[in-house]
Amino acid sequence: MSGQSTTTAGPVPATRERTTLSEHIVEIVSDSGEGAQKAGQSFGAISAKMGNGVWTVEIIPSDIQPPPRTKESASGIRIRIGSGVVSNAGDEANIVVAFNEIAPYSRIEQGAYQKGTKILLESMWASHDDEEVRENYARAVADFKRLGFEVYEIPMQEECLKVVPDARRGKNMWVLGLLCQLYNRDIEIAADQIRHTFRKKSQQVVDVNLQLLQGGFEWAGKHLDFLYDLPPTLGEIDQVVMNGNEALSLGVIASGIEVCSMYPITPATSASHHLAECFERAGGLVHQAEDEIAAIGFAIGSSYSGKPAVTITSGPGLALKTEFIGLAVMAEVPLVIIDVQRGGPSTGMPTKVEQSDLLAVLYGQPGDTPKIVLAPSTIEECFQFVILARQIAEAFRTPVFVLTDSNLATGVQPFARPKPRKEWFAPPIDQSPWPQGLNPYEWEPSNGISKRPIPGQRGGEFTVTGLNHNKEGRVSYLPEVNQRSSTMRSRKLAAFARTLKPPRIHGDDQGDLLVVGWGSTRGAIEEAVDRARAEGIAVSSLHLRFMSPFEPELKQIFSRFKNVVTAEINYSDAVDDEFVPAEHRRYAQLAWVLRARTLVDIGCFSNVHGQPMRPKSILDAIRTITQPQNA
Amino acid sequence: MYGLKPDPCVLEVPDKYYSTGDYEKGVARWCPGCGDHSVLSAVQRLCQEKQLPPEKTVFVSGIGCSSRFPHYMKTYGFHGLHGRAFPVAEGVKFRRPDLNVFVVTGDGDCLSIGAGHWIHSIRYNMNLTVLLFDNQIYGMTKKQTSPTSPMGTISNTHPHGSVLPPINPVQSTLGVANVSFVAQTADWIPGHLYATIKAAHEHQGFSFVKIMMRCTKFLPEQAKQMVGDKEHMTLLQHPDGIEVDMATANLFKHTVQHDPKDINKAREYSEDPDMFYLGLYYQDKTAPRYDLYGAHNLGATPEQKLQVLEEEFDKFAV
Structure with a gap:
């Protein structure tokens, strides 16, 4: 079997050249608990420190304790790195590091890989004691090749055992070393990152992990017959790298809010986890209420008494908070409500992304309940918009929503380190x-x-x-x-x-098509627009960050384009659905509101796949929509 | 307090001395003969006696006849949602230890639509004075069965008589972890009502007072029967209990000595099907208080906040 695969066992010539790339997508997949995410985050941080653009997103198993070596247990991380700024998780992966042969399957089902994707596969399973495991492994290698992937069998376990007695703990840092060699990362920066990651552990732990890093780095240098370079162009600026929920949490502290009242709900809860760690030292407290209703009631009580408060939730929790939201509007109690959207309706898909709460937030309460709604489109804006929301809530004596989603919640991106100011904090009561x-x-x-x-x-x-x-x-x-x-x-x-000022248009301010988006899809939309424009398509995009009220002059902007469509991760009837007459077509959520607001015949491109939108799928939609004009 | 300082030669002139009228607002729109009027008078008297600054006093209520209460108090008030007085009151108290917070709720508000919050509010044990107006019927929505309506109560939702045994709020409250103060009183015994509310206010923690109320509009027969029935009412007495004057004590045909530290006996009394016990069932002054946790790190300076932010950014720095 090993004779048929592209094993890179022997040393390769030291003179081989590195291929220079402008960007690449790497995935590390494993069973949960094997440290793939830590390796990926470290790889992202090292690259950010070198001045590369980075976007990382975790691949989370949907079960709590899935059996190992099953499709359900696949866990991991995707890291997209570029020479310049990276604004989204991209399309298909270029390199996959797999700790077992099962883990890639669920990602294959999700269309995360394509022909030519290189799978760097742990080879220990080929010689496993259990015959069934060996057969599985052989079958998987054959499957991967049939699908057009390039398979490289890597003796990760064997190499790690040279350093540690239990390779299950430590394989991730060996893989980090391999990736650092593969992408020509500065090994000193990598070593610093390991020292930082394990700063609370003993010197012995740090040393072992440094040895593993070095081991992977050297092994790849000797054995891989392909190596890359990703020259950084962003320069060394003072940056922080975190996910959207951590950014929300820091935004809460930076806003001067001192009460976060919440009830656990995926994918919003991790914001409170981070807050619970450091809030207390900054004079704040996280209150875990007995339910979602109590969480907002408590926040309203606190805010009413002069201590600004935030409540953080997701779709099902938002539904429960409805009556209190109406009260906050009616009684004019300032409040910040953060909704980290997930798949719906009902319990839906807790760990998957959707932008399906817009209409519920805008119109979900009985009676007329005007409210201000903000939608951050980057990790950095997750931080900034909480501060802004607190100020608006106080100034206008009203609840203010911050709508993010699980793509922002788990996406990790570096941004310029904020310089907090006292003026951001709430004044004394x-x-x-x-x-x-x-x-x-x-x-x-x-x-x-x-x-x-x-x-x-x-x-x-x-x-x-x-x-x-x-x-x-x-x-x-x-x-x-x-x-x-x-x-x-x-x-x-x-x-x-x-x-508010009119929104900035990405691309020319007139043309054949304007793609309108909101929230986490910004990076993917703008990348798709750039690629389409390079093909000669007259397309631009507009990203809304204020959902209620909208930024001004939308109608005038729309009038300069032949076609306007929204791109959203929520449900709409397909435009060509033979069972849905045009007059009954149900539109994506932003499209509904924009149509009503501007009386422009706005179309929509949307799906509920539960995945971040990929630039390629938006590009395909742009091509399809503009085809008649191009022809 | 109005009066002399420890140094009797120095007159303490308080910022302001409040009369009962300083707590009165508008004309209460409850039915004539409704027990709610008695509680309003008792509470206004308490505020006056304790000289609670109106601006530092907040009455939080839900929805129902009882929950109109804050509108008749010249203090801060929060007349919120049906069943949700507790979360709001907890949020008010959490970071404002300087405020006197009262919760006014009814049998439907507290024990039915807001039951989840009620159970947890007992456990939080925040320093709140809770007045449960239990008239055993929904009045505001015109005579529907309440969770405390005796089985067989004829109402608009059960015209042939209610079919479930009622919830016993005293028994239930005594069953929750971290319970710290449970008392029962009746609107038609003003001396006892006042003494109980006063003791509840003085208790540092979650003081739960079930007030047996008359609804003369929808349950007139029952109201008449309750007021006149001395056979089924016993006064709980103890040096650590609720002190009532002689005249009030003499209204009771039965009295019993009960140590409010004895939770087992308290539960036994609460479950007695043939007798209502008025007084302090249980008190634990040592139960952990969530409002103390809420107040423990107040007063962080902007400099401290900035420092925490910088430390956190250091952790995320690349």
């Missing part, structure tokens, strides 16, 4: 006497804003109520009072909209 004669809802007619009395302010005593109330805060069902208070709450959106 106002306990000065309440101005005499000032009503608790003394709405300023031009913007609907009113100053709110906070408990402790003498003379401001009033009762918050979810019932309709007049400017004195008293319950009233009079027609003109309800009309007036509704108008005032709505007017805040118009006032906020006046502070």
Whole structure:
């Protein structure tokens, strides 16, 4: 069997040249617990430190404790590195490092690999004691070749055993060494990264891992018959690298919020994990409530009493919070609500990406509940938008949503290290006497804003109520009072909209097609647009970061393009679905809202595959849509 | 407090001395004869006696007849959602140890739609004074069965009589981990009502007071029967219990000595099908308090926050 495979057992000439690349995608797949993610994160960090662009995303098994060596147990990480900025996880992988032969299968099913993808496969299973394992391995190698992958059998176990007695712990750092050689990484930077990763461990642990790194590095130098170079072009700037949930968590601290009230839910919870580690030292606390409803109620109570609060959730939790969201709008209690979207409806696909909560956030409450909704499109914006959201919530006395998704939550990208300022923090609670004669809802007619009395302010005593109330805060069902208070709450959106600038267009400001996106798809859309433009297609893109109210001048922008479509990860009926007449077609969520808002016949390209959108699929859609014009 | 400082030659002039009127707002719109009026008077009297600054006092309620309560108090108030008074009150108290927070709730609000929050609020043991107005019927929505309606109660949802035995809120509260104060009183015995609410307010922790209420509108027969029934009512007495004056004690035909540290006896009394015990069932002054956790790291300076952020960025630095 080994005779048929492309084994690289013997030494190769030292003179072989490195192939220079502009970008590459690497996946490391294994059973969970084998450290593939740590190896990948380290590889990403080393590359970022060298000045390369990086995007990493974890491949997470959907079961808690799947049996090893099964498709369900495949866990791992994808790292896309480029000479310049990398804004998304890309299309198919170029290099796959597999700790066993089963792990790649689930990724193959998801279309993550293509013909020519190189699979660097742990070869220990070929000589396993169990005949079934040996047969599986042989079958897999044959499958991979039949599918057009190039298979390289690598004696990872054997090489690691030269350094450690138990190769299951340590193989990941050996693989890191191999990748560092493969991509011409600076071995000193890599060694520093290992020292950083294991800084809380003993010197002995650090030394062993350094030996493993060196082992993998040297082995690849001697045995791999292909090597690459990825010259960095970004220079050495002060950067931090983290995932979107960690960025949200740091944004919470940087906003001066001191209460995060949550209930565990995938994929939002990890933000609270990070926060729980360091929040307390910064004067904050994570409150794990008894349920999703209590989590937002508690946050509202805290914010009402003058301590700004955030609640973090995902789709099912958002559904439960609905009534309290309505109360926060009605009673005008400032609040930051973060929704890390996942696959829906119902429990849906907890670990998979979707952008399906937009309409629920905008319109999910009974009655008219105008609210401000922000959608970060990068990891860095996850950090910035929480700070912004807290400020808007206080200034406009209203709940503000931050809509992210599991692609941002688990995606890791370096960005310039923020320089936090005291002005970002919430001011101390106002306990000065309440101005005499000032009503608790003394709405300023031009913007609907009113100053709110906070408990402790003498003379401001009033009762918050979810019932309709007049400017004195008293319950009233009079027609003109309800009309007036509704108008005032709505007017805040118009006032906020006046502070926004028209969105920036990626590409020319006119053409055949404009692709409109929001949230985590930005990198993939802009990359697809760049590739299409290189093919001569007159396409541009627009990425919305304010979902309610929208940024201004959208209609004017749309009018300069022959076609406008949204690209979204949520459901729409296929345009050519023979069972769905055009007048009954259901559109993607942003498309619905934009159509209503602009009266432009906006189309949509969307799916609910649960995967981040790939540039290639968007490029294909761009080609299809623009074909009649090109022909 | 109004009065003299330890040095009797120096007169302490308080910032402001509050009269009962300083806590009164509007005209309570409950039915004539409704027990809610008695509780309102008792609470206003308590605020006056304790000289609680109105601006530092918050009444949080849910939805129902009882939950209109904050509208009649000239303090801060939060009339929120049905069943959700507890989470809001907990959020108010969490980072504001300086505020006096009361929760006003009813049998439907607390024991039915908000039951999950009720159970957990007992366990949080935050310093909240909780007044459960238990009139055994839904009044605001016009006579539906409540979780405490006695079996067989005729209501609009059970015109042939309710079919399930009622929840016993005192028994249930005594069964939850970290319970710290459970008392029962009745709206028609003002002396006992006041003494109980006062003791509850003085307790540092989650003080749960079940107030037996009359609903003269929808359960008039029952209201009349309860008020007149001295055979099935016993006063719990103890030096560590709730102190009532002689006149109030004399209203009871039966009294029993009960040590509020004795949770087993407390549970036994709560489960007695033939007798209502009024007074302090149980008190544990040492139960861990979540509001103390909430207040333990208040007052971080901007410099401390900046330092934590820089440390965290160091961890993520490349």
